[in-house]
Amino acid sequence: MNTAFSRFRLISITEGISYLLLLFVAMPMKYLADNPYPVKVVGMGHGILFIFFTFVLFNAMIKYRWNIGVAFQLFVYSLLPFGFLLIEKVIKKLPQEENQK
Template sequence: MLKNAYSRFRIISILEGLSYLILVFIAMPIKYIGENPYPVKIVGMSHGVLFILFCIFLFDALRKCNWDKGIAFQYFVYSLIPFGFIIIDKSLKKQPQDS
């Protein structure tokens, strides 16, 4: 499942996107409505690590799968949008995979 750059990028894309949704729609309301900043610290740190891994795996997939730099930039921009990971996943199905 995680044997190639394509699979690793696809998995980290989903995990990073889900962590972003948890941060924005669960942890942030708890911070501002419930006046408890602790969930944002935990989820925010986790999301930060996953985002860094996303960028590393994106670069790895760009090189090993011979993707166009424009597609890689597009995936990066999608990662900044809530639910963007769904667009990335659909688009990934059309991209060439490495061996």
């Protein structure tokens, strides 16, 4: 957890799981069980994690010199359910070490 890359991976997975919880647990509870409270709680947590995700994505992009196209691709994947799995696939191919000048 002491590198930008490991922080990005952790936040990406956590944010992705929170999105799945929102879609497949909280939303059905809201509409099928008439209980809006889980959407408020999980939705707030997911929103905070999503904002955090954008910050750590930007940090990793700068630190590891990922091009803007890759960063945009990762951002778009974060909007998809199960997108964190696609993000994992892409980032395993990206440079994980800081480029030294």
